[in-house]
Amino acid sequence: MNAISSLFRFKGGVKPDSHKDESAQTPIQRAPLPSQLIVPLRQSARAVARCVVEPGQTVLKGEVIAVPEGPLCTAVHAPSSGMVRAIEPQPIPHPSGLPAPSIVIEPDGNDRWIDLKRFDYQAATAQQTRDYLRDCGIVGLGGAGFPSHIKLGPGETGIRTLILNGAECEPWITCDDRLMRERADGVLAGANIMRHITGATRVLVGIEDNKPEAIAAMRAAAERLGNATISVIAVPTRYPAGGEKQLIRVLTGIEIPYGKLGTHFGVQCFNVGSAHAVFRAVEHGEPLVSRVMTLSGNMAKSGNFDVLIGTPVRELLPLAEPRSDTDRYLTGGPMMGVALQTLDTPVIKGTNCILAGSPTLFPPPPPEMPCIRCGACALACPAELQPFELYWFARAKIFGKTQEYSLFDCIECGCCAYVCPARIPLVDYFRFAKGEIWAREREKAAADVARQRYELRLAREEREKAEKAAKLAAKTAAGREKAAAALAEVEKPATTPEEDAKKALVAAALERARAQKEEAKPENTSDLTPEQQAEIAVIENRRAEIREMAKPHVRQDD
Amino acid sequence: MNNSPYTLKPASVQSVMLRVLCALIPGIAVYVWFFGAGILLQIALASATALAAEALILALRGKPLRQFLTDGSALVTAWLIALTFPSIAPWWMTVLGTLLAIVIAKQLYGGLGQNPFNPAMVAFALMIVAYPSLMSQWPAAGSTDFAAQWQAIFGVRQLDAIIMATPLDALRTVLRDPEQRAAIAGLLGSNATFGNIGGRGWEWVAAGYLAGGLWLIQQRIITWHMPVAFLATLFAIGGVFSLADATKFAPPLFHILTGGAMLGAFFILTDPVSGATTPRGKLIFAAGAAALTWIIRSFGAYPDGIAFAVLLMNIAAPLIDRYTQPAVFGHSNSDGDQR
Numbered sequence: 081m082n083a084i085s086s087l088f089r090f091k092g093g094v095k096p097d098s099h100k101d102e103s104a105q106t107p108i109q110r111a112p113l114p115s116q117l118i119v120p121l122r123q124s125a126r127a128v129a130r131c132v133v134e135p136g137q138t139v140l141k142g143e144v145i146a147v148p149e150g151p152l153c154t155a156v157h158a159p160s161s162g163m164v165r166a167i168e169p170q171p172i173p174h175p176s177g178l179p180a181p182s183i184v185i186e187p188d189g190n191d192r193w194i195d196l197k198r199f200d201y202q203a204a205t206a207q208q209t210r211d212y213l214r215d216c217g218i219v220g221l222g223g224a225g226f227p228s229h230i231k232l233g234p235g236e237t238g239i240r241t242l243i244l245n246g247a248e249c250e251p252w253i254t255c256d257d258r259l260m261r262e263r264a265d266g267v268l269a270g271a272n273i274m275r276h277i278t279g280a281t282r283v284l285v286g287i288e289d290n291k292p293e294a295i296a297a298m299r300a301a302a303e304r305l306g307n308a309t310i311s312v313i314a315v316p317t318r319y320p321a322g323g324e325k326q327l328i329r330v331l332t333g334i335e336i337p338y339g340k341l342g343t344h345f346g347v348q349c350f351n352v353g354s355a356h357a358v359f360r361a362v363e364h365g366e367p368l369v370s371r372v373m374t375l376s377g378n379m380a381k382s383g384n385f386d387v388l389i390g391t392p393v394r395e396l397l398p399l400a401e402p403r404s405d406t407d408r409y410l411t412g413g414p415m416m417g418v419a420l421q422t423l424d425t426p427v428i429k430g431t432n433c434i435l436a437g438s439p440t441l442f443p444p445p446p447p448e449m450p451c452i453r454c455g456a457c458a459l460a461c462p463a464e465l466q467p468f469e470l471y472w473f474a475r476a477k478i479f480g481k482t483q484e485y486s487l488f489d490c491i492e493c494g495c496c497a498y499v500c501p502a503r504i505p506l507v508d509y510f511r512f513a514k515g516e517i518w519a520r521e522r523e524k525a526a527a528d529v530a531r532q533r534y535e536l537r538l539a540r541e542e543r544e545k546a547e548k549a550a551k552l553a554a555k556t557a558a559g560r561e562k563a564a565a566a567l568a569e570v571e572k573p574a575t576t577p578e579e580d581a582k583k584a585l586v587a588a589a590l591e592r593a594r595a596q597k598e599e600a601k602p603e604n605t606s607d608l609t610p611e612q613q614a615e616i617a618v619i620e621n622r623r624a625e626i627r628e629m630a631k632p633h634v635r636q637d638d
Numbered sequence: 639m640n641n642s643p644y645t646l647k648p649a650s651v652q653s654v655m656l657r658v659l660c661a662l663i664p665g666i667a668v669y670v671w672f673f674g675a676g677i678l679l680q681i682a683l684a685s686a687t688a689l690a691a692e693a694l695i696l697a698l699r700g701k702p703l704r705q706f707l708t709d710g711s712a713l714v715t716a717w718l719i720a721l722t723f724p725s726i727a728p729w730w731m732t733v734l735g736t737l738l739a740i741v742i743a744k745q746l747y748g749g750l751g752q753n754p755f756n757p758a759m760v761a762f763a764l765m766i767v768a769y770p771s772l773m774s775q776w777p778a779a780g781s782t783d784f785a786a787q788w789q790a791i792f793g794v795r796q797l798d799a800i801i802m803a804t805p806l807d808a809l810r811t812v813l814r815d816p817e818q819r820a821a822i823a824g825l826l827g828s829n830a831t832f833g834n835i836g837g838r839g840w841e842w843v844a845a846g847y848l849a850g851g852l853w854l855i856q857q858r859i860i861t862w863h864m865p866v867a868f869l870a871t872l873f874a875i876g877g878v879f880s881l882a883d884a885t886k887f888a889p890p891l892f893h894i895l896t897g898g899a900m901l902g903a904f905f906i907l908t909d910p911v912s913g914a915t916t917p918r919g920k921l922i923f924a925a926g927a928a929a930l931t932w933i934i935r936s937f938g939a940y941p942d943g944i945a946f947a948v949l950l951m952n953i954a955a956p957l958i959d960r961y962t963q964p965a966v967f968g969h970s971n972s973d974g975d976q977r
Contacts, residue, residue: 091967096645175641251645325967337968414645447705449651450751453910456649457860465712466916466969469959486966494643501649502751508641 083469088333090326093318093461094495096415098290103374103382104254106261111399113187116424117159117390120172121146122180123225127153131183137164144215145183154178154217154227158389159369164188164458173428174413177421182373185390195200198289206277207363209362216361217368218430222322222351223412225430226274228358228480230351232277235343242280243331243349246287250413254434255372256352257314258384262289262293265353268310270359274350275309284331286350288321289314318469319415320493322373324349326462338489339583352463367428373401377410377436387427394423395436410435414442415494449502457496457506457612463489467496467506473515480519490514647697651750655668655710662717662905668846672839673777675727676787679730680720683791685738688716694746702730711750713902715739718905722898722945723765725778726790731772735761756912757950761863762945767881844900851904861921864913869894879936887936897942899931906944912952919955919962927951 121215122128129146131323139145139158146156165186169179201209210229218228222245232239248256260267271283285302289293298312315321315330325336334345342348353371360366369389380401380494387396392411410417411431427434457467465486473481487510496506500507669677692712696703699935719735739757766773777787854860854948876890893899907913907924914923927947934943 095648150959155955200760307854329967333972335968340968398753410642410644411830412642417642417644419641445640445646446650447702449709450749452711452751453655454859455910455915456858458915460808463968464964466963468915469963485963489966492642497644498643499647500647501651501654503646503650504639507643508659511641525907548641554671 087313088330090321090329090462091497092460093186093320094498095318095592096498098317098378099252100254101288102379103376103384104257106383108258108384108386109399111388111391111396113189113191114388114391114395115166115186116392117162117185117187117388118182118392118531119145119156119159119185120170120182120426120428121156122172122182123153123156123219123227126146126150127227128181129156131181133164133166133167133183135164135166138162139164139185139187140192140367141197144186144367148214152227152230154219155215155365156183156314157217157368157369158185158380160185160187161190161192168410171422171425172329173418173420173425173431175394175418175553177425177524182426185386187362187453189635193366194439198365199362201273201362204281206234209273209277213358213361215367218354218361219368220351220359220430221353221357221429221432222324223416223430223432225246225428227352228354228382229622231348232274233343234278235348237343237346239280239343239348240276240282240284241332241348241504242271242275242345243328243347244283244285244352244355245322245324245327245349246298246352247327248291249288249317249319249322250415250417250433252376252435253317253374254376254586255374255384255432256370257291257294259372260291260352260397261297264297265304266359267356268298268301268305269363270355270357271307271310271350272305272307273358273362274355278348278380280309280348282311283307284533285312286315286321286331288317288326289310289425304395319495323462323491325491330361338486341606342424362436363602371427371429371431373431373434374433376433378438378441379401379436380394389429390426392423393420393427395435396427397423397436400436400443403438404407405438406436407439408442411459411511413424415498416492438452445503445505448504451502451504456499456501460499461492461497462493462495467510470513471506472502472510474509477516479517481514482510483517484549487513487517648827650915651709651711654859655714658677658714658854658905659710659717661854661857661859662721662847665843665846665901666850668843669721669725672753672782672842673937674787675719675784676777676964677725678698678790679788679791680723680725680727681717683729683732683734684716685713687733688712689742690718691737691740692745695741698747699745699749701749702721706750707749712740712744715744718901719761721901722758722762724773724964726775726777726787729791731765731769735765738764753911754955756906756909758950759906759945759948759952763949766945768941789809840897841895847900849906851900854904854908860904861917861920862910863917864907864924864977867921867924868903868907868928869899870927872899874930875929879932893935897917897935898944902927902931902944902948906934906948907951911960912955914951914955914958914962916959916962919958920963922958922962923951923955927952 104462121130121131127148131146133139139159141158141160143158145158145164146157148154148240162185164183165182166184168184170182170184171177172180172182176178191234197210197512198400199209200401204212209609210232212228213232214229219225220231246256246260246379248254248308261452264419268285271285274280281602285298287298289295296312302310304314310624317326320326321330328342328347333477334347334634336342336345357368357371361368370386372384372388374382375396378404382400385396385399396411409420411420411432412418412435413431414435414437417433417435451468451471453468454516455468458465461467463486467490470482470487470490474487477594492507492510494507497504497508505512514527666681667675689707689712693703693707696706716736719739720732723732739761741759743755743757744750744753808863849858851865855862855865872893873890875889875892879887880889905926907927912922927950928942930947930950931943933947934940938946940946
């Protein structure tokens, strides 16, 4: 085992109660097939896959049901065999709770795979392997769901250090812990494949030291693999040690600022679950259709489950038996999780935990007090921000200042609000400020487009005016010549055949214009059925009546 | 329903303020031991006045009384006023000072968290300007007669028996008189005003504040920056000048153990609302306050300069914070700023 001489520290951080024991004691169980699977096509704000199946079509487990569109998109697969029931908007796990287009599959109960073929990554180029992973739908399983094939790209400088994130710093969540304990060989095999693709010279596995079993299992697996470039490192337990930037800092000393990617510094970080998914995809040909996730919190039988992507949360919950006083469900942990708007929400690739909350477990925060600038938030902030200054400006809606104080470096980890003695929901203020700034930037972009259009129109009108004037000038010059010619022939008959033809042309043009005008009637009142016309007449009558009734009142008001 | 984080560390403004009050107790205990229980009367007077004034203004402003009255901030201000005023000051001075602090310096600026100046120091500064002689009558060390102190506070004042110049006052008198300047060494060695090491007097009260202040650092209510920068700067400036001319300037140990230096270093400068908040800013803020304190003590018209020094630095605090913002994660390494 390679001894790493020393670890680095990240500033700030907090130590909430870990609550890991509730769910970490039992092995991963396979969740039963649900009655339906809801697979969203939307993967992120910038990536929506294109559906390639139709309602009524039967699909096998692992069959492609949507293909990637755009660089940040990955393929989507049927999580089980069955029939496509619908392609329709369904709720997705997002703070808004808004529905997004999804493919609804009714499993046939056989859970029959497509033909699975191992992918020979050693014979393939790195690009081919990355394309293969994209077509297997491999994304980060740590929560953000960023496509792995992008992160495995060489970037600007290439990747020298590959980091596996097994820190799992959020309280309650233990899916990575169990995965490392039970499937350590697969995780490291996946890491080895990723190392091969990127050409990294070392692999560092960072695990918080509150998971001794996982550390031992991973070390044993590393020894079995006999690969000296892989080191399993225990990092101090301190939230958010599992934040990508924090873990990179702890293991390598490199600080990646906002707006920069790991590849810029020759380092890239993957969740251990993603590494395992890469292993299953490459060595077994299995696309990403299931994941290990934690059910915990206010539940009688907390534990970890192997769950098909698309399983509605409602069908999962009975496995862990939520207690009767449960008043909410979160996806993710208590520090950064999002409350589910509806239990019909499906499990997606980034869902690592469903946490049941109760008024005793997560009591409503006490009333907000004024900020006393005590600086506890600044001491806790892992991004080394001054949250109380940001709060001050966000509250006053001085958004320019919030950006000056590096608002967008905020990772919304929640440490500041966790320690704030005035119980100010600081992260909410920062989300609000970010949202406002984004909205303003969109508005500004839209206004810029509108202004450009307006300027183009002005220029065009100017040009057309000039052209018209030029034409007119040419015409009058021609007209004068003609008039002179006409004077010379004044005794000739009033109408010439030439002039008759001209008149006919003018009449024809007028007729055409009239016809065009008739065609260009407003769209929504054309082609009305008699019923609709009758309805409109009724409405118009009613309006007229209302106007009549309103008249005396108006006069009284005057 | 709130958003993440859903779990919160048990913490409250009230607990912060209560711990500050607890940290004052060792200093108060020593105070009572050396100078009698009169200080307890002053603390009670100031506390009652502060709570009443706070309640009145909160009611006028339509703020929730229970939430803000129990936050403990008014009590911290009250205790600091009692501890910085002479313990035998007449009752109306403490009441008036507390009213000025709570009503004007705190609530009229917007209440908790909004005051640009340290309320207790506003009270002290206004009162010492208005009543310089009353604000300079301190009990003599060892005069712990509670009846006499009660009489001084609430009754007709017959003070000659119990008052005495504080070390700083004595120093000032000597400094004012060029012919007595040579006597500084003698003055500082005298048992009456400045106790010997192991003797009785203000340096032991200061030690009590020091103990409480160190506990506040251990509790992470305050950081080390302000006390260290303040005391170190005061010691350094005092040291340099007393080395240069010991007949004119008091020695450094005298400066940090006398007057409000220790109370100021741990309890007054560290008021987060009116002080600087960044690590470097705290160092600058406290060092500036120390320099001003030394200047006022050595050349000014008032015996102790901490109140004025703190108020002057309060004005500068936003500017100091503005220019001492620490580097954000990733922005300090040269790689990170490459564009």
